[in-house]
Amino acid sequence: MIIVPERAIPDLLTRDASYKAVENVFAAMASGDAYNFPVIRESIGHQDALYGFKGGFDRVGGSLGLKAGGYWPHNLDTHGIINHQSTVFLFDPDTGMVRAMVGGNYSTALRTAAASSVSINHLARKDARVMGMVGAGHQAGFQLRAALEQRPFEKVIGWNYHPEMLANLEKVAAEAGLPFEAVDLDGLAEADVIITITSSFAPILLEHHVSPGTHIACMGTDTKGKQEASADLVARATLFTDEVAQSISIGECQHAIAAGLITEADVSQIGAVINGSHPGRHSADEITLFDGTGVGLQDLAVSAALVDLAVEKGVAIEVDL
Amino acid sequence: MIIVPERAIPDLLTRDASYKAVENVFAAMASGDAYNFPVIRESIGHQDALYGFKGGFDRVGGSLGLKAGGYWPHNLDTHGIINHQSTVFLFDPDTGMVRAMVGGNYSTALRTAAASSVSINHLARKDARVMGMVGAGHQAGFQLRAALEQRPFEKVIGWNYHPEMLANLEKVAAEAGLPFEAVDLDGLAEADVIITITSSFAPILLEHHVSPGTHIACMGTDTKGKQEASADLVARATLFTDEVAQSISIGECQHAIAAGLITEADVSQIGAVINGSHPGRHSADEITLFDGTGVGLQDLAVSAALVDLAVEKGVAIEVDL
Numbered sequence: 001m002i003i004v005p006e007r008a009i010p011d012l013l014t015r016d017a018s019y020k021a022v023e024n025v026f027a028a029m030a031s032g033d034a035y036n037f038p039v040i041r042e043s044i045g046h047q048d049a050l051y052g053f054k055g056g057f058d059r060v061g062g063s064l065g066l067k068a069g070g071y072w073p074h075n076l077d078t079h080g081i082i083n084h085q086s087t088v089f090l091f092d093p094d095t096g097m098v099r100a101m102v103g104g105n106y107s108t109a110l111r112t113a114a115a116s117s118v119s120i121n122h123l124a125r126k127d128a129r130v131m132g133m134v135g136a137g138h139q140a141g142f143q144l145r146a147a148l149e150q151r152p153f154e155k156v157i158g159w160n161y162h163p164e165m166l167a168n169l170e171k172v173a174a175e176a177g178l179p180f181e182a183v184d185l186d187g188l189a190e191a192d193v194i195i196t197i198t199s200s201f202a203p204i205l206l207e208h209h210v211s212p213g214t215h216i217a218c219m220g221t222d223t224k225g226k227q228e229a230s231a232d233l234v235a236r237a238t239l240f241t242d243e244v245a246q247s248i249s250i251g252e253c254q255h256a257i258a259a260g261l262i263t264e265a266d267v268s269q270i271g272a273v274i275n276g277s278h279p280g281r282h283s284a285d286e287i288t289l290f291d292g293t294g295v296g297l298q299d300l301a302v303s304a305a306l307v308d309l310a311v312e313k314g315v316a317i318e319v320d321l
Numbered sequence: 322m323i324i325v326p327e328r329a330i331p332d333l334l335t336r337d338a339s340y341k342a343v344e345n346v347f348a349a350m351a352s353g354d355a356y357n358f359p360v361i362r363e364s365i366g367h368q369d370a371l372y373g374f375k376g377g378f379d380r381v382g383g384s385l386g387l388k389a390g391g392y393w394p395h396n397l398d399t400h401g402i403i404n405h406q407s408t409v410f411l412f413d414p415d416t417g418m419v420r421a422m423v424g425g426n427y428s429t430a431l432r433t434a435a436a437s438s439v440s441i442n443h444l445a446r447k448d449a450r451v452m453g454m455v456g457a458g459h460q461a462g463f464q465l466r467a468a469l470e471q472r473p474f475e476k477v478i479g480w481n482y483h484p485e486m487l488a489n490l491e492k493v494a495a496e497a498g499l500p501f502e503a504v505d506l507d508g509l510a511e512a513d514v515i516i517t518i519t520s521s522f523a524p525i526l527l528e529h530h531v532s533p534g535t536h537i538a539c540m541g542t543d544t545k546g547k548q549e550a551s552a553d554l555v556a557r558a559t560l561f562t563d564e565v566a567q568s569i570s571i572g573e574c575q576h577a578i579a580a581g582l583i584t585e586a587d588v589s590q591i592g593a594v595i596n597g598s599h600p601g602r603h604s605a606d607e608i609t610l611f612d613g614t615g616v617g618l619q620d621l622a623v624s625a626a627l628v629d630l631a632v633e634k635g636v637a638i639e640v641d642l
Contacts, residue, residue, distance in 0.1 A: 005642040037361050037373075044378045044385065046414050052358075053374050053387060057365045064365065066374060066389060068410060072417040085417035089389060089410060093367050096393040096406035101422065103642065319638055321326040321424065 003317040004303075004310040006103025012309045013110055013302070015117075015146050021301035022114040023121075023274055025058055026242060029297060030271025034058035036243060036295045041070075048073050054296030057093065063300040065090040067104050084108065088303040098321070102303040109139060111298040113146035115242060116195050116217035119290035120150040122273045123240060123281050124193045124215035129154045132183075132191025134205055134228065135198040135220060136160035136168045143195050143219060144172045157183045157191060161198070185209045196220055196228040203230040203255075212285040218252040219292045227255055229289070235261035237289035238282070240270045246293035253291050267291070324638040325624075325631040327424025333630045334431055334623070336438075336467050342622035343435040344442075344595055346379055347563060350618060351592025355379035357564060357616045362391075369394050375617030378414065384621040386411040388425050405429065409624040419642070423624040430460060432619040434467035436563060437516050437538035440611030441471040443594045444561060444602050445514045445536035450475045453504075453512025455526055455549065456519040456541065457481035457489045464516045464540060465493045478504045478512060482519070506530045517541055517549040524551040524576075533606040539573040540613045548576055550610070556582035558610035559603070561591045567614035574612050588612070 004012070028034035034056065041052035055066035069086025076083055086104035091097065120128075128151045133144055136158060144156065156173040158180065160166050166182050173180040181187075188194055188209045196205055198220045205228060210216065216237065218228050234256040241247035244267050248257045256262045270290060272278035281288050310316035325333070349355035355377065362373035376387035390407025397404055407425030412418065441449075449472045454465055457479060465477065477494040479501065481487050487503050494501040502508075506525070509515055510532045517526055519541045526549060531537065537558065539549050555577040562568035565588050569578045577583045591611060593599035602609050631637035 003640055003642075005640070007642065037363050038359075040358050040361060040374065040376060042358050042376075042378070044380075044414070046378070046380055049414070049417060051378070051385065051412070051417065053361065053376060055361060055363075055374060055389075057363070057367070057372070059365075059367055064372065068376075068387060068412070068419075069417050072415075075416055079416055081416060081418070087410070087412075087419040089408070091372070091389070093365070093370070094393075095396055095400055095402060096370060096372065096390050097402070098389075098408040098422070101419070317640060319324055319326070319640065321324075321328065 001098050001319050001321055002100045002307055002311065003319060004100065004102040004306050005317065006105055008310060008315045009103050009106045009306060012313060012315065013107055013306055015110065015149065017305045017309065018110040018114040018302050019117055021305045022111055022298050023118045025061060025297045025301040026118060026271040027274040028058050028060050030269040030275050033060040034297050036297055054299065056295065056297040056300055058297055058300065061301060061304065062093055063090060063304045064093040065300050067296055067299040069104060088299050090300065090303060100307045102306050104299060107302045107306060108299065109142045111302045112139065112219060112294060113142040115292040115298065116143050116219050116290065117146035117150055119217045119240065119270055120147055120193055120215060122270065123288040123290060124151060125213055125284055128192035130191045131156045132188045132194040133158035133169050134194060134196040136165040140197045141168050141172050143197050144169055147193065147195060148176045153178060155179050155181065157181045157187060159183055159185055159188065198228055200228050201225055203227050205229045205233060207233040207236060210287060212287060214287050216289045217292060218289060221252045222250055222294055224250055224254065228252060231256040231259045231261055234289060237287040239267045239289050239291065240273065241267050241291040242270060242293055243295050244269060247291045251291045251293035322419055322640050322642055323421045323628055323632065324640060325423040325627050326638065327426055329631060329636045330424050330427045330627060333634060334428055334627055336431065336470065338626050338630065339431040339435040339623050340438055342626045343432055343619050344439045346382060346618045346622035347439060347592040348595040349379050349381050351590040351596050354381040355618050357618050375620065377616065377618040377621055379618055379621065382622060382625065383414060384411060384625045385414040386621050388617055388620040390425060409620050411621065411624060421628045423627050425620060428623045428627060429620065430463045432623045433460065433540060433615060434463040436613040436619065437464050437540050437611065438467035438471055440538045440561065440591055441468055441514055441536060443591065444609040444611060445472060446534055446605055449513035451512045452477045453509045453515040454479035454490050455515060455517040457486040461518045462489050462493050464518050465490060468514065468516060469497045474499060476500050476502065478502045478508060480504055480506055480509065519549055521549050522546055524548050526550045526554060528554040528557060531608060533608065535608050537610045538613060539610060542573040543571055543615055545571055545575065549573060552577040552580045552582055555610060558608040560588045560610055560612065561594065562588050562612040563591060563614055564616050565590060568612045572612045572614035
């Protein structure tokens with residue numbers, strides 16, 4: 001088997017490779033060639049940790065396996081390591097033998113960034129020029145960096161509950177040679193694309209904050225109770241997601257569903273747009289919203305790409321089982 | 322992290338170590354110190370394979386993780402490798418970091434054998450002398466070998482749908498210096514202990530095949546629809562299991578439950594007997610039945626023992642992540 005250690009991954013995994021892996025697997029999900037297994041998520045009653053498994057199988061890409069791990073909230077304080085810890089295990093779909101083990105920490109950040117990036121490429125207006133951010137934490141930098149590659153943006157604007165953290169976004173904008181402007185939530189009306197990436201449990205982005213024609217990627221809501229966009233904003237938008245079942249139960253669409261403002265049939269798979277079986281955006285005035293909930297197949301796809309990259313660059317560890 | 326490769330495990334793992342690990346974790350389950358996660362089991366639509374994850378956490382033993390893998394029915398014919406393929410991954414419960422990867426094929430055979438062996442030790446009559454087997458496949462040899470260590474048995478008797486396979490049992494009996502006798506199902510009335518280990522979907526062992534005072538370990542039923550013992554035999558016995566939720570849904574007790582002959586409250590955890598909180602067998606005439614469904618915690622416990630053994634014997638592979 002092959003091991004790709006976490007320490008090797010930041011030098012191996014490009015945004016481009018992550019983008020391609022995620023776009024391909026979203027397409028495979030929509031065409032019925034790939035599916036995610038039910039998610040296991042357990043509050044284990046030790047260290048306040050959440051632990052679980054996200055598995056899936058992509059019969060076209062040949063990826064079978066799972067991401068295992070979770071959230072250990074005291075890691076940074078107690079052990080000086082990051083709180084999100086995960087590892088991906090790939091299996092040979094022809095034999096069931098373990099094929100690879102791949103660090104899942106850095107790749108989770110990049111696959112999550114790739115998801116909103118894929119949605120921008122397929123759903124934002126071609127003339128989008130102002131990029132808006134809600135949230136400015138560690139993951140927000142990854143989302144912004146990937147997003148800026150999808151359109152010739154001319155400016156980044158951003159809002160965060162703790163304004164002092166907006167320096168994170170300003171830095172990423174500067175890397176891309178773009179000006180950054182801190183705005184209040186009303187100021188987001190200037191944005192052509194908005195990414196929300198917070199851990200909020202109450203709506204931040206309301207209907208009047210968003211102009212017609214905007215594409216929104218809601219990336220923070222992955223649990224029952226979390227919410228970034230108001231239910232009426234969600235109901236007003238044309239809705240896309242990675243996986244419909246997750247979107248309506250633990251994703252951003254859960255609240256509009258619960259309020260009876262939308263039904264499951266109102267939410268389309270982004271993969272259908274990638275495949276061309278859904279036309280995507282219909283008009284320049286339409287608000288499109290991508291609900292990125294995060295699926296195991298993204299992790300498997302990016303990890304499979306990492307195995308190939310690690311072998312090619314000679315940094316894969318081979319273990320004789 | 323530490324890797325214990327499959328090839329090293331037959332020389333490392335003893336029946337004694339498997340027995341202790343399984344007995345301890347059954348006790349921890351009954352005392353509320355260890356629990357299994359919901360099982361993921363997927364028919365992936367490729368190679369007729371069944372694939373999934375059995376996870377759990379034992380806060381006393383410190384084992385957190387999962388067994389991943391499944392059943393690839395064409396492996397032996399197509400690739401010359403065994404059809405059951407699995408791998409165990411252990412995580413550090415304090416940080417969520419992966420701690421070890423352990424081959425799961427041989428250890429699954431031994432942990433399954435250990436389960437019926439634990440049940441015999443705690444539930445069979447002390448004067449049990451005749452060991453009966455229903456089933457004579459590959460796994461039956463493991464079950465019998467472990468069982469014979471629990472009482473001073475004087476004879477092994479056995480029945481199998483294909484009688485020519487009974488030579489497997491005769492060989493194991495001979496290793497222990499015991500005579501073997503092929504019997505018809507009525508002949509099992511002579512047995513003091515009976516292990517059933519088949520893949521049957523219809524009852525084989527009926528009430529009139531079993532004498533008062535017998536201990537039965539039903540080890541083959543792990544799926545909806547499978548069945549080894551008749552529902553009225555199950556209803557007549559005092560019932561024990563590894564995990565009640567599995568016993569009544571996918572284990573041997575599913576049929577007596579469905580027929581309304583027993584309720585969930587009639588099935589006790591074997592761990593309660595090990596802990597002393599359940600008295601176990603009440604009388605020499607009682608039929609006791611252990612429904613062994615197989616839980617992830619068994620795999621984690623045996624694998625954690627294997628990590629220690631592999632380090633001690635110098636065959637662990639250490640990988641710097």
